[in-house]
Amino acid sequence: MFYNYLVIAWRNLIRHKLYSLINLGGLAVGLTVCMLILIYVAHEHSFDQFHAQANQTFAVHEQLKMGGGESVQFPTMSYYTGPAVQQSTPAVTGYMRTHQPHKSVIIQNPAVANATFTESNFLFADADFFRFFTFELKQGNPATVLREPLAVVISQKMATKYFGTSNPVGKTLRIKTDSTFTYQVTGVAAPAPSNSSITFDFVASVASLKVMPATAELVKSTQLRGGDFRTYFRLKQAADTTQLQNTMRRLVQEDSFAQVQKFVFTALPDLHLKANFGDFTNSKYIKIFPLVAGLILLLALINYMSLTTARSTIRAKEIGVRQVFGANRKIIMAQFYVESTLFAVLAFSLAYGACYLLTPWFLNKLQLQIDTAFLYSPTLLLLLLGLLVFTILVAGSYPAFVLSGYQPVATLKGKMGKQIGAVRVRQVFTTAQFSISVGLMICGLVIDRQLYYFRHTETGINRENVVMIPITEMFGNHYQQFKREIAALPGVAQVATARYPMYKGYDMWVAKGKNSTEDILLPVLSVDKNFVPTLGIQWKVPPVSQDVLNQPQKIVVNELALAKLGLPANPVGSLVNMPGGDGFEVAGVVNNFVFGSLVHETQPLGLVLAPDTANAWGAVGGCLFARINPRTNLPTVLERMAKTYQQFDQTTPFTYTFLDDAFNAQYQAEDRLASIFGVFTGLTVLLACLGLFGLTTFTITQRTKEIGIRKVLGATTLSIVTLVSKNFLQLILVSIVVAAPVAWWFMQQWLQDFAHRITISWWIFGLAGGAALIIAFLTISFQAIKAALDNPVEALRNE
Known part of the structure; x- marks a missing residue:
């Protein structure tokens, strides 16, 4: 029976090529967008989970309350903090300190002429860095590579850069932070995974700071607070943060530090999204992109369900005959679920290929790099499988319930009337599609206007033709x-x-x-x-x-x-x-x-x-x-x-930045959002137009004889186009009325994140609504004009 259903589904797909193309294309587009965003969101939420005991490892920073109620956060602690806290509470089983130089580091291979480079991804770390964190060492012993002063572990990329194909372990590099010293390479590390919040090209022993005059003071402090070291604690239990908080507050009081303060602990897997102290801004997309992906997939599913039920009159007698010969509702539903599964699997396959081709472009837009290993990880593959199952269940649900509910006598006599195809439901679907499209168009215009405001508002500085040159x-x-x-x-x-x-x-x-x-x-x-x-x-x-x-x-x-x-x-x-x-x-x-x-x-x-x-x-x-x-x-x-x-x-290599470029670079996250949002908006409009095109084609097919009779009686092309377009355009107007207040509310919430922001103007709604009406009319009129120009004799002769 399953094979029979599959054969019928395939024959229907081949026989009705236009509808099949619209259904497959729409589903494939929606699934492609969902896959891309699923990859991004899953990657963002997977940060640092590869570390052993990640949920028991916490980064600490202090929060100080100054005069006037101002609160200031400091992500670094003193060199003294780690060992002092571990000695004071049994809840702490280990600690790790890292220090990053505030300026670029100059590194030279003394054995190679002109092999001097400026590097920024440089860390000083405690001796057990490669045992505390789960980073892979390709060469070197994790227990000893950072034990001695002036020892450094380099990444595979840097090993190739400075030493070519030769073995770098045991060789030396001249490294200038505040002072220049000769370091011995003691190990080579594999690249940090792309979902690691801790990245490095060089990891030098923290003991090196003690031998440098400029940094020796950093390691002499005996106060808990203050300092220049990112500090991580490993706890026996994740719930021991309260005990850790009490211990640190007690130690601070012993230091006679009078300011009101508290310590904030962030679990390692939460560090990427919840404790950003730099300019990281991709977290702004975490809530927006899944919502947009869901809307685009919804549009694609609406297209499929709407066209499937609209074409139900063609298959009404088939369903009636099956019911007369004993097929119950479950069997009819199973048949349509098999058809939905075939369409979903084909669309999913197309989408997966498109996702493979578009992933580099998408990640480049977001300025992200994701490891190939993550793209084929079991977690991501299970998520993609879940997306396929969800699509099959939702896409087949409405057609299966509607079409299996027909009465056999009515279907065989052709007395199904306007209830066939659920006309009202299709109207709701069309309105929902264009409501989403118009809403996203409004949002895109507001984002564009806000970025334009950033670029052109008066800032009190003349940024034109000013060059900034860093001085060492x-x-x-x-x-x-x-x-x-x-x-x-x-x-x-x-x-x-x-x-x-x-x-x-x-x-x-x-x-x-x-x-x-x-x-x-x-x-x-x-x-x-x-x-x-x-x-x-x-x-x-x-x-x-x-x-x-x-x-x-x-x-x-x-x-x-x-x-x-x-x-x-x-x-x-x-x-x-x-x-x-x-x-x-x-x-x-x-x-x-x-x-x-x-x-x-x-x-x-x-x-x-x-x-x-x-x-x-x-x-x-x-x-x-x-x-x-x-x-x-x-x-x-x-x-x-x-x-x-x-x-x-x-x-030091000569570098420069133009002042206006530095100003504009602050809004890279918003620029990327606007760029990708524009693509998403275009896709929603495309999907809505595909659905409208399919429904228009079906409506005209159903009214072929009516149009032929009207032409014989003297109807003009314009009157026929108006006849076909009127009901659809009324739905577009309703969609504009529905979308405008919703989009206004969402954009008002988005603008609250900006201290300097625009006021949403009325013309934005008019422009988006007008564009939607024009696009919808062009989509409808293409088929309507074609029908109006056809020979009415052929229409009337057709049975």
């Missing part, structure tokens, strides 16, 4: 000379210096507010006196003299800082007190300008002025800003800058 401590006392030579290059209008590149960070200082006992957190940028004019920042209260800006202990504040620090409207000459210091004198006030992302509120800010002759820039590093004149040949200027740079620092 290799410049030493020669930085001022380098700065003068850059300023003298043809095409360079102004130069300035700051501690950090714009939009790449700032310092956080503790200042005294109106109440001398109240500590206020104040973001601070350390700059020279040329910073304000070079970036085009406007003065609110200018300094009494430009010479004042070149004196020590001077600070310029923005307007927001006046209220926060309790300063008068004209604060020039006032002091901003810092704990343990003499304070800084306010030299002027600048207008508020955006020095971070527009996602967040603009903050109070202090610009601490370093004298123009200070040698500190070359000693600790910083960033040179150079404004280039308009209509200047940029490649020529950049080439001259590179040559000048290499005269002062021959070990």
